Amino acid sequence: MKTFLDENFLLTNDTAVHLFHNIAKDLPIIDYHCHLSPKEIYENIQFNNITEAWLYGDHYKWRMMRANGITEDKVTGQASDYDRFAAWASTLPMAIGNPLYHWSHMELQRFFDVKELINEKNAPVIWEKVNAKLAEGNLRARDLITMSKVTVICTTDDPTDSLEYHIKIKELPDFDTQVLPSFRPDKALEINRATFRPWIAQLEQASGIAIRSYDDLLNALENRAEFFASVGCKVSDHALDYVPYAAAPKEEVAQIFQSALEGQAVSLDDEKKYKAFTLLFLGGVYKKLDWAMQYHINASRNNNGKAFRELGPDTGYDSINDSSVASALTGLLSSLALAESLPRTILYSLNPRDNEILGTLMGSFQGEGIPGKIQLGAAWWFNDTKDGMLQQMKTLGNVGLLGRFVGMLTDSRSFLSYTRHEYFRRLLCNMIGEWVEQGEFPNDEELLKQLVEGISYNNAKQYFSF
Numbered sequence: 001m002k003t004f005l006d007e008n009f010l011l012t013n014d015t016a017v018h019l020f021h022n023i024a025k026d027l028p029i030i031d032y033h034c035h036l037s038p039k040e041i042y043e044n045i046q047f048n049n050i051t052e053a054w055l056y057g058d059h060y061k062w063r064m065m066r067a068n069g070i071t072e073d074k075v076t077g078q079a080s081d082y083d084r085f086a087a088w089a090s091t092l093p094m095a096i097g098n099p100l101y102h103w104s105h106m107e108l109q110r111f112f113d114v115k116e117l118i119n120e121k122n123a124p125v126i127w128e129k130v131n132a133k134l135a136e137g138n139l140r141a142r143d144l145i146t147m148s149k150v151t152v153i154c155t156t157d158d159p160t161d162s163l164e165y166h167i168k169i170k171e172l173p174d175f176d177t178q179v180l181p182s183f184r185p186d187k188a189l190e191i192n193r194a195t196f197r198p199w200i201a202q203l204e205q206a207s208g209i210a211i212r213s214y215d216d217l218l219n220a221l222e223n224r225a226e227f228f229a230s231v232g233c234k235v236s237d238h239a240l241d242y243v244p245y246a247a248a249p250k251e252e253v254a255q256i257f258q259s260a261l262e263g264q265a266v267s268l269d270d271e272k273k274y275k276a277f278t279l280l281f282l283g284g285v286y287k288k289l290d291w292a293m294q295y296h297i298n299a300s301r302n303n304n305g306k307a308f309r310e311l312g313p314d315t316g317y318d319s320i321n322d323s324s325v326a327s328a329l330t331g332l333l334s335s336l337a338l339a340e341s342l343p344r345t346i347l348y349s350l351n352p353r354d355n356e357i358l359g360t361l362m363g364s365f366q367g368e369g370i371p372g373k374i375q376l377g378a379a380w381w382f383n384d385t386k387d388g389m390l391q392q393m394k395t396l397g398n399v400g401l402l403g404r405f406v407g408m409l410t411d412s413r414s415f416l417s418y419t420r421h422e423y424f425r426r427l428l429c430n431m432i433g434e435w436v437e438q439g440e441f442p443n444d445e446e447l448l449k450q451l452v453e454g455i456s457y458n459n460a461k462q463y464f465s466f
Helices: 014-024 038-043 050-054 059-067 081-094 099-112 123-135 141-147 164-170 196-207 214-230 250-261 268-289 305-311 326-338 352-365 386-399 419-437 445-464
Strands: 029-031 150-154 178-180 235-240 292-297 344-349 374-376
Touching: 014 419, 014 445, 029 445, 038 141, 038 164, 050 081, 050 123, 059 081, 059 099, 081 099, 081 123, 099 123, 099 419, 141 150, 164 178, 196 214, 196 250, 214 250, 214 268, 235 268, 250 268, 268 292, 268 326, 326 352, 344 352, 352 374, 352 386, 374 386, 386 419, 419 445
Parallel strands: 029 150, 150 178, 235 292, 292 344, 344 374
Antiparallel strands: none
């Protein structure tokens, strides 16, 4: 019987052990999509206790705690930080099969050298040990990033953001990690939400462009994209809970925008026309700026109306959507290709049934001499599990080029989440090791090294031009 979380955790064959320990383990990390706060990075925040580092803002854990019968005061409410931590410690033993069980123990071990099992009995000693480490002052935000060998972080930023903290981080004399913005114009697309008109006012202020027409909007978005590029942005991102595509002339879309600007409700068909035309315009901007474009598809957000009213978004009440993706996504990508405006693109779906659809669809749009120009994105959110990661990689191997995959990201708000890259690399090495030992792939050291280094780090560095 293997020991829990030993040095060969998740490595079940000799080839995997070699590939991980001698090739993958010590490679640096590129985190090309996350939700870390650039302000917290610049200010180099120090956490007062493990709850601040672990539970504040982590809706992955909040969902598990609620499922374990923990009351909301100990999840997002006013309970003490110790009581919230103890509630999480009492929950985790029930999470067998959930990656949070592995990740939580890995984070304690890698960052704090705490090896106790997380449970209600051990909660007091873990609390004391971790907090004592934090109190030493050398595990601040930037220390955790440096310890994890992170070379690039791409945060997620609204077009109206001033990017002041990204600019300040560049000027830090003792911090080598690039912290770059990502352009996330979701609020520009959501014309039926209450946030739309207030956000337009913010965009006017940020861009210096009075937005009285659809052309004004497009000019303002391009203006902000160019500003983001000047601060080092190389990536855009879109949350497409469904893929919008409906062909319409610009004049019609301009009228739809005008109606929304005047506070009128817009039909779903008109919303699709507006979103599609705007996405096509933005794709052309990204192409011109030589950015990579990311589509995050098929999330169903804020399902619990009562919880949304009380707690707001991103609090653990989302799930997988089942909207159709093939036809609409083909329309978007084909239109971009016809206009010679298709940038490098990463496609993610929260619904795992879409892996084969995306994996085959993207093969229709490869080209221009760019290795892996269109990518099947890493297993995302609810798929960010052992099975989900393996399924995503095996699907890509079945229908595309796994060797060109740009690899793992954290998609996280936590500075402790970089152990997820280790988790991913262990799974990658074990999968490849199994294929080698079963005679399905040659035991060619040079080729294996190229593949593991590429998927773990080098492919992302080349793809994004970091």
